[in-house]
Amino acid sequence: MTQANYPSANGGNPFFEDWSGPFGVPPFGRIAPEHFPPAFDRAFAEHNAEVAAIAADPSTPAFDNTIAALELSGRPLARVSDVFSALSSAHTNDALLKIERDIAPRRARHWSGILLNEPLFRRIDAIHRDRDRLDLTAEQKRVLERYHVMFTRAGAALGAEARERLAAINERLATLGTAFSQNVLADEQAYTLVLDSEEDLAGLPDFVRAAARTAAADRGLTGKHVITLSRSSVEPFLQFSARRDLREKIFRAWIARGDTGSRTDNKAIIAEMLALRAEYARLLGYPTYAHFRLDDAMAKTPPAVRGLLDRVWAPARRRALADRDDMQELVRKDGGNFELAAWDWRYYAEKLRKLRCDVDEAAIKPYLQLHHIIEAAFYTAYRLFGLSFERRHDIETWHPDVQVYDVRGPDGSHRGLFFGDYFARPSKRSGAWMTTLRDQEKLAGDIRPLVVNVMNFSKGGDSQPTLLSYDDARTLFHEFGHGLHALLSDVTYPMISGTNVLTDWVELPSQLYEHWFERPEILERFALHYRSGRPMPDDLIKRLLAARTFNQGFMTVEYVASALVDLDLHLEAAPKDFDINVFEEAALGRIGMPAEIVMRHRPTHFAHIFAGGGYASAYYSYMWSEVLDADAFAAFEETGDIFHPATARALQDNVYGAGGSRDPAELYTAFRGRLPTPDALLRKRGLAEPAPQPG
Ligand SMILES: [Zn+2]
Secondary structure, eight states: OOGGGOGGGGSOOGGGSOOOSGGGOOOGGGOOGGGHHHHHHHHHHHHHHHHHHHHTOOSOOOIIIIIIHHHHSOHHHHHHHHHHHHHHHHSOOHHHHHHHHHHHHHHHHHHHHHHTOHHHHHHHHHHHHTTTTSOOOHHHHHHHHHHHHHHHHHTTTSOHHHHHHHHHHHHHHHHHHHHHHHHHHHHHHHOOEEEOSTGGGTTOOHHHHHHHHHHHHHTTOTTSEEEOSSHHHHHHHHHHOOOHHHHHHHHHHHHTTTOSSSTTOOHHHHHHHHHHHHHHHHHTTOSSHHHHHHHTSSSOSHHHHHHHHHHHHHHHHHHHHHHHHHHHHHHHHTTOOSOOOGGGHHHHHHHHHHHHHSOOHHHHGGGOBHHHHHHHHHHHHHHHHOOEEEEESSSOOSSTTOEEEEEEOTTSOEEEEEEEEEEOOTTSOSSOEEEEEEOOBSTTSSBOOEEEEEEEEOOOOTTOOOBOOHHHHHHHHHHHHHHHHHHSOOOSOGGGSTTOSOHHHHHHHHHHHHHHHTSHHHHHHHOBOTTTOOBOOHHHHHHHHHGGGTTHHHHHHHHHHHHHHHHHHTTOSSOOSOOHHHHHHHHHHHHTOOTTOOOSSOGGGOHHHHSSSTTTTTTTHHHHHHHHHHHHHHHHHHHTOTTOHHHHHHHIIIIITTTTSSOHHHHHHHHHSSOOOTHHHHHHTTOSSOOOOOO
């Protein structure tokens, strides 16, 4: 391909230039939506030319001329894709949404073309067959294995007809996944609960009011209060609002995302996606999509997943029902003449928490200032891994709220950049995530990663600091744990760099990191009151930590129900005339879902499994990883030092720094000396003992 095909090529498209600013960061200030289509066009063409040359190489297939060559190919495509997905998630607009709809199926077609390239697969297969006779390092062997698995699972070994069908399915799934996610975003953007009077604000503490004023100002409603469908806006409202009618109103809107019967409804999309996924798995010789998906996971099979979820479900459900009965009692004592409903749970749970644990969210939140919690996450990384973080103001970003840090290792050397994008805004998708603008590797030089954390915290209003809920603060540590997985990555090949690992392993570094937040050593130092600057009193810390297992029945039920429905959906061998709402009701009926609890993610807005396929049949991964993280943190506790240097070293070598360089079971065993059991998880969630008797 020549530049002549692209008349705008020399017209200042930043994707056609070397990025010469500090650390090679994308020049966000100059990137405009119209730069993406020509950049994608050229990147696809260049990548195709590179791959064609590798496939047609007349020399004998070898690791270097095939696998390493593939690893080095497609760099411009990675560059434009990484920037595009960062922007289209964290700061999108109509132009980007439109490009996303065009690009998603084209990108799928592009990758199908490569993964289903027959001569290319013949080369990979030949090297793979020869692997024990070749002089490969352990890491090279693993990379080769991952390539072989990736091509085989894409259908490279199948006949031409099946390959064509797989490519068509992939392309269609990409279009549907994009539509799904844009529909959820549209439903979230379309809805606001405007609170007009003091009566509407009944029960809301200052921090909820301040955040609601900011959300109103963002929408040109200065002086009013607005609650949005973002989790960090709606959850505190449900927790504190004394207005049962308003709680019901927003709760119904929240759980109806993607299920409104309007233009943005996701039900037909889900039916089509499930049918296509089932067909995809069948073409590859698996009975269902779940079997296909889990075959390349640490869990391996659907029964292994169900075994873990079932083991947790029964005690969690018992605990949730006992809590429900206690809350119903509170309703009666309050003089309420109604049955506890789903929109009441968080409100009465908050009252129950005050009674049982003598601790309430409104008392905790003033101590959890965003900037101190960020410092706490950095401090933990310093104590464990010797990392230091220096704020930089000379790095371009996509939004003025984004904070950039230069990350340095114990020897002072540059390890990467960390971008923190913490505040909710209308242009951002809901949820919290970590992504990269560039992965660590040593193949194309000593490349240091550019790591991004995105959250949706409600920004503190009226020149007040941003205060986090306990959950928000834990989420910050979670995403930062993912960030460290990318920042500490120390491998040669991009294929296995950082978080490029199996889905049920990827949540270990993130969930494990949450444990440090929940320790007195960290809270005493960083939970400082935003007015007095005083640390959280010991006694409050004690009560807070004792309260950690409070409401775990609800949280476990909410999560496990989502995981079980996800598994069931993908165990359908041939879903036809599929009605997702009927299926959801039946699946929840089978497990005895309490009527007062709604799944953490109902299918019509379950982005993990339908906005792209990331967690399809793999939402269980969080709990699978939790078995690992609970057991892994116990390794520190057993030493009596949560920063125990030798244990931290082993953790860095085998988990945070290791990427996907070895099989997860092997990595875990190298760290811990054995595989984990679910015991530590059940203890952590307070579900190990029999549930207390109601009444
Ligand atoms: Zn995560």
